Amino acid sequence: MRPVSAETTPAPLAPRLEQIVQTLPDPAFAARLRKVYAAAAQAITRLSDMDLVKYETDSTDTGADLSLWEEMAPVIRDTVMDVNTLLNVIREQFPAPPGGIADTVSHAAEQGTLQGRSRAAAASLQDAMMQMAQNITQLGEAMRNPAVVSDRWTLLAEIQRLRSTFREQISDLVYTSINAFVDVARKEVVPGYEEEVKAAMTVRAIVADLARILSARLVKVREAEPATVQWNAQQLQGELDVFGRTAAYRGLRAQDKRHIIEMRGRVGRIATMAAPSKDELLQVVEELDVLVRSLSAVNQRQVLVINDREVWAACGVRLERAHGVLATDATLAARLLADAATIAQSLYGREPNMDVFLRRARKVPLASLTGPELRATLENFQGLLATLGVT
Numbered sequence: 001m002r003p004v005s006a007e008t009t010p011a012p013l014a015p016r017l018e019q020i021v022q023t024l025p026d027p028a029f030a031a032r033l034r035k036v037y038a039a040a041a042q043a044i045t046r047l048s049d050m051d052l053v054k055y056e057t058d059s060t061d062t063g064a065d066l067s068l069w070e071e072m073a074p075v076i077r078d079t080v081m082d083v084n085t086l087l088n089v090i091r092e093q094f095p096a097p098p099g100g101i102a103d104t105v106s107h108a109a110e111q112g113t114l115q116g117r118s119r120a121a122a123a124s125l126q127d128a129m130m131q132m133a134q135n136i137t138q139l140g141e142a143m144r145n146p147a148v149v150s151d152r153w154t155l156l157a158e159i160q161r162l163r164s165t166f167r168e169q170i171s172d173l174v175y176t177s178i179n180a181f182v183d184v185a186r187k188e189v190v191p192g193y194e195e196e197v198k199a200a201m202t203v204r205a206i207v208a209d210l211a212r213i214l215s216a217r218l219v220k221v222r223e224a225e226p227a228t229v230q231w232n233a234q235q236l237q238g239e240l241d242v243f244g245r246t247a248a249y250r251g252l253r254a255q256d257k258r259h260i261i262e263m264r265g266r267v268g269r270i271a272t273m274a275a276p277s278k279d280e281l282l283q284v285v286e287e288l289d290v291l292v293r294s295l296s297a298v299n300q301r302q303v304l305v306i307n308d309r310e311v312w313a314a315c316g317v318r319l320e321r322a323h324g325v326l327a328t329d330a331t332l333a334a335r336l337l338a339d340a341a342t343i344a345q346s347l348y349g350r351e352p353n354m355d356v357f358l359r360r361a362r363k364v365p366l367a368s369l370t371g372p373e374l375r376a377t378l379e380n381f382q383g384l385l386a387t388l389g390v391t
Contacts, residue, residue, distance in 0.1 A: 013037050016188035020178055029118055032093040033177070036125060039089040040170050041191035046082045047167050048192055053250055075159060076143060083132055083166050090129045094122045120180040128173035135165060157254035167196070168302060186306060197303045199251055201346050204304065206248030207295045208349030213239055214289045221278070221285050229278045233271040236285065240264045256295060263288050299350055311347055312388060315340040319382050326378065330370055337378050338367035344381075347388070354384045 013021065017037060024030040142148050142158050149155055171190045178189050187193050217239065221232050240260070243249055249257070266284050270276045298304065322336035341361040348358050357380065369377055 013041065014189050014191060016184065017174070017178060020182050020184065020189070024181065025114055026118065033121070035093050036086075036089055036177075037174055037191075039086045040174050043082050043086040044167055044170050044192045047079070047163050047170075048195075072155065072159070076139070079159070079163055079166070080136060080139065083136060086170065087129055087132060087136075090125050094125050096126060117180045121177040124176040124180065125173055128169055128176070132166060132169050135162060135169070138162070153254050153258040160254050167192075171196075185310075193303070197307050197346075199247070200298060200301050200304050201307070201349075203248045203251040204296075204298045204349035206243070206246050206349075207292060207298065208352075208355055210239075210243050210248075211289070211292045211296075212355075214285065214292055218282075218285050218289055221282050224278060226275070226278065229276050229281055230271060230273065233267055233273075233276055233281050236281075236288075237264070237267050237271045240267065252295070256291075259291055260288075263291070296349075308347060308350065308388075311343055312385060315344050315381075315385055318343070319378065319385065322378055323382070326375060330374060333378065334367050334369050334374055337369070337374070337381065338365070340381065341366055344385075351384075351388055354388060357381060357384055 021030050175186050318336045318340040322333040326333045
């Protein structure tokens with residue numbers, strides 16, 4: 001059994017978070033916060049390090065039989081234990097006040113004082129604890145729901161969703177509570193935040209490339225002669241196999257994987273036919289195209305929303321400065337343009353037109369652009385950024 005006490009193996013805090021905690025005027029309060037943050041870091045690590053891929057199958061029809069329950073019981077148990085370990089630390093270090101959470105929130109209005117900020121931090125921890133406790137109850141209810149437990153993929157999807165929700169809630173409690181004292185960026189204080197952002201960006205980028213590949217394959221299938229239908233099916237089969245080996249595939253929701261596996265099976269069957277139907281293959285490719293485009297919902301993940309907003313602002317500042325010096329220092333303007341394009345690579349997969357620009361930016365040395373080409377590229381980039389829809 002994994003260790004469950006945050007006290008036995010304390011997790012190190014992010015350097016910036018440790019710095020802020022050390023500078024708090026009240027050493028006793030800081031020590032209590034540090035214990036919560038160490039437990040939060042450990043909980044996020046444990047909720048992130050479980051690989052659910054090994055519980056998946058190549059079939060979309062497998063129910064939740066006894067063998068699955070034997071496999072998943074430790075996952076469900078550890079999820080509950082990991083969250084409860086953190087909740088217990090919060091209860092020990094920040095017990096609910098006599099008046100309850102409402103009383104804490106009312107006193108937290110004294111934001112101008114150290115006492116008010118401390119109460120605001122405690123209130124945010126109490127609120128987060130209540131939300132996570134409710135989700136523990138929700139997990140228990142889901143495990144008793146026949147509609148969930150009777151199907152392997154639905155069960156995996158629900159466990160995956162709840163573990164992700166717990167990670168977000170724990171991240172929020174760290175950020176919100178420390179933000180009561182110092183205005184700070186999430187990536188500086190939230191444990192595992194940068195890894196979470198990178199994983200989400202990887203999913204977005206690879207899914208965007210798959211969507212582009214499928215669009216091209218769809219055109220070829222529509223134009224295919226009877227003699228090339230099987231060849232197209234075999235090519236599509238290979239493209240899906242390559243995608244299935246990527247980090248993006250591993251990061252997809254269980255139900256999305258289920259649909260891709262189902263369609264991969266249909267494509268594989270068509271690929272073995274001596275004279276497959278073009279209409280049948282076309283239908284599968286069109287359905288795949290719609291499915292993969294729907295995966296752009298990854299853009300709504302909290303970590304990407306925050307990341308994109310920060311990147312959008314950073315790029316905007318550099319491009320505005322580049323535009324301002326364009327007439328007097330074209331070399332500096334080109335360097336600023338190249339710098340902005342490098343930063344913007346983390347937006348890849350968000351919008352097709354921006355993706356075209358970013359792919360070109362990887363191949364063209366933007367820092368060496370001059371004259372009309374520099375101005376046109378700069379204005380094009382500014383226009384794409386303005387229409388990106390980041391708020």
